[in-house]
Amino acid sequence: MKRLTGRVIKHGKTSGIALVSTEPISFFGMVDADTGVVVEPGHPLMGERIGGRVLVFPTGKGSTVGSYSLYRLAKAGHAPTAIINLESDPVVAVGAIISDIPMVDQVDISQIHTGDWVQIEGEQVIVNDRAQERQ
Amino acid sequence: MKLTPYEQSLLEGAEGRGVQKAMEIVVALGHIFGAQDLVEIRSAQVAGVSYKNLGEAGLEFLSDWAAQGARVRVPTTLNPAGLDLHNWHQLGFDAEFAAKQQRVLEAFAAMGIPPSCTCTPYLVGNAPARGEHLAWAESSAVSFANSVLGARTNREGGPSALAAAIVGRTARYGLHLDANRRAQLVVEVRCPVRSLSDFGALGILVGQQARNRVPYLRGLDATHLLARPAGLDLLKTLGAAMAASGAVALYHVEGVTPESDEPSIIVPGAEHIAITDLKAGYQALNRGGEPAIDLVWFGCPHASLAELETIVRLLNGRPCKVPLWVTMARALRDEAARNGLLQRFEALGGRVVADTCLVVAPMQGLGFQCMATPCAKGAYYAPAHSGVAVHFSSPEACVEAAITGSWVAEAGEEVGE
Numbered sequence: 001m002k003r004l005t006g007r008v009i010k011h012g013k014t015s016g017i018a019l020v021s022t023e024p025i026s027f028f029g030m031v032d033a034d035t036g037v038v039v040e041p042g043h044p045l046m047g048e049r050i051g052g053r054v055l056v057f058p059t060g061k062g063s064t065v066g067s068y069s070l071y072r073l074a075k076a077g078h079a080p081t082a083i084i085n086l087e088s089d090p091v092v093a094v095g096a097i098i099s100d101i102p103m104v105d106q107v108d109i110s111q112i113h114t115g116d117w118v119q120i121e122g123e124q125v126i127v128n129d130r131a132q133e134r135q
Numbered sequence: 136m137k138l139t140p141y142e143q144s145l146l147e148g149a150e151g152r153g154v155q156k157a158m159e160i161v162v163a164l165g166h167i168f169g170a171q172d173l174v175e176i177r178s179a180q181v182a183g184v185s186y187k188n189l190g191e192a193g194l195e196f197l198s199d200w201a202a203q204g205a206r207v208r209v210p211t212t213l214n215p216a217g218l219d220l221h222n223w224h225q226l227g228f229d230a231e232f233a234a235k236q237q238r239v240l241e242a243f244a245a246m247g248i249p250p251s252c253t254c255t256p257y258l259v260g261n262a263p264a265r266g267e268h269l270a271w272a273e274s275s276a277v278s279f280a281n282s283v284l285g286a287r288t289n290r291e292g293g294p295s296a297l298a299a300a301i302v303g304r305t306a307r308y309g310l311h312l313d314a315n316r317r318a319q320l321v322v323e324v325r326c327p328v329r330s331l332s333d334f335g336a337l338g339i340l341v342g343q344q345a346r347n348r349v350p351y352l353r354g355l356d357a358t359h360l361l362a363r364p365a366g367l368d369l370l371k372t373l374g375a376a377m378a379a380s381g382a383v384a385l386y387h388v389e390g391v392t393p394e395s396d397e398p399s400i401i402v403p404g405a406e407h408i409a410i411t412d413l414k415a416g417y418q419a420l421n422r423g424g425e426p427a428i429d430l431v432w433f434g435c436p437h438a439s440l441a442e443l444e445t446i447v448r449l450l451n452g453r454p455c456k457v458p459l460w461v462t463m464a465r466a467l468r469d470e471a472a473r474n475g476l477l478q479r480f481e482a483l484g485g486r487v488v489a490d491t492c493l494v495v496a497p498m499q500g501l502g503f504q505c506m507a508t509p510c511a512k513g514a515y516y517a518p519a520h521s522g523v524a525v526h527f528s529s530p531e532a533c534v535e536a537a538i539t540g541s542w543v544a545e546a547g548e549e550v551g552e
Contacts, residue, residue, distance in 0.1 A: 007166065009163050009166070009167070033190075033191075033192065063188075064182075064183065064272075064292035064293055065183065065188055065189065065190070065192075065193065065293075067292070067293075067294050068183070068190070068192040068193040068195075068196050068294070069190075069192050071192055071195070072190075072191065072192030072195060072196075075195060089167075090167060090292060090295060091292065093163050093164065093167060094163070094164070094294045094295060094298075097156065098156060098160070098196060098200075098294065105167075
């Protein structure tokens with residue numbers, strides 16, 4: 001188990017299975033609004049469903065409409081449970097706030113891997129390593 | 136970040152969920168950008184108005200926020216909508232789109248924002264004074280407010296400008312602080328820059344080099360730019376172009392803009408570049424090819440009354456062969472109707488299109504293939520956003536194209552990629 005500390009963008013307490021992207025994410029155009037599936041060709045998460053996961057990525061990119069796109073995903077039940085960034089950008093930050101999605105940034109995201117069980121409480125991020133649990 | 140007890144109470148929900156959400160946005164952005172505190176704003180300009188850009192997601196959000204009791208507490212103006220709110224049917228826009236657009240405007244109205252629908256709020260009553268703090272979205276308006284009026288705003292996004300309007304405050308960082316208003320790039324202009332399109336081409340070139348830095352321009356004819364009202368239209372297009380090809384939110388012009396003569400306005404060690412020719416700027420914007428054009432567009436950013444007068448003067452009584460559209464604020468269109476300018480223009484086949492612009496309107500449905508425009512920002516965005524090929528040249532050449540229906544390349548003008 002690893003304990004990481006970040007900076008709170010949107011306060012909250014939740015937990016879930018991590019989905020980690022090494023590349024930036026735009027919620028506008030890159031994620032299908034009706035399914036929550038990543039549809040950007042060439043993106044490392046192409047084909048993945050982000051709904052209900054703790055979504056971990058370095059930072060956001062793209063149009064400011066992305067804040068609204070995240071909101072729409074949340075209303076349809078396809079938003080991530082929580083968002084963890086290396087460095088938050090205004091578009092994703094505003095999207096998380098308006099969608100009530102707990103969000104933390106300034107976290108060493110190299111410590112988190114897809115499949116890890118991640119708990120978030122305020123600025124605390126607890127990572128239960130998938131590999132360790134099997135041992 | 137330091138909040139006053141009142142600001143803290145809003146953050147804790149003292150005035151309801153809608154206001155609380157707005158305060159959360161403002162405070163979070165303050166954290167991200169390292170602000171020490173908040174600053175009260177004089178006005179807001181909200182972008183993200185066209186249904187084409189907002190989509191169902193944005194419409195839902197705005198309606199929900201309004202229902203949660205969000206109301207603006209400073210004068211707030213809106214960016215262009217996706218169509219002319221009165222003449223959309225006549226212009227060929229889709230009824231379903233019009234209904235969705237109307238719902239967006241109803242949500243804004245519920246928050247206390249009238250449908251001003253223009254990218255030039257400073258021409259229709261939202262004209263800030265020097266030193267006033269604002270929360271404006273719309274990159275060309277941000278540039279004009281900071282550079283020409285000496286007011287202070289960052290490049291806000293749609294939701295963040297709206298959040299700031301709801302709490303009457305924005306985080307104090309970036310261009311709200313003196314230190315960040317100094318120029319990091321000095322541009323020596325060593326070629327003649329006269330027409331509206333010249334200033335647009337120059338802006339495209341400077342924006343490419345400046346990226347998000349503050350440029351200081353030398354070598355421009357101050358008398359030309361200080362002429363009123365004509366000089367304001369040149370500065371408007373210059374700033375809009377720099378904000379399109381770069382992320383320039385503030386520029387200074389020696390002897391012209393209000394902060395250009397402040398001591399140490401240029402940071403020590405600023406990079407110096409020279410521009411000796413505008414050709415590359417014109418080439419970057421000429422995405423046409425076909426000599427046959429089916430539209431001529433003026434008014435990006437939205438036209439002033441002086442610009443409409445110039446177009447009527449250039450037409451000189453000759454009728455248009457292809458549609459000549461001038462996009463402008465409805466308030467100015469109505470003023471032109473009162474003084475007879477609109478009737479003189481429309482008698483020659485011209486069309487004033489209010490409330491919208493060709494970049495945020497669903498142009499694909501109207502069937503235009505190739506247009507001419509002297510507006511650099513419009514020329515920059517139209518191919519990708521509106522799916523039309525573009526010829527970019529002087530207002531004179533564009534008016535001639537409207538009269539003849541075909542494009543005649545000027546001497547030395549080459550088509551870009």
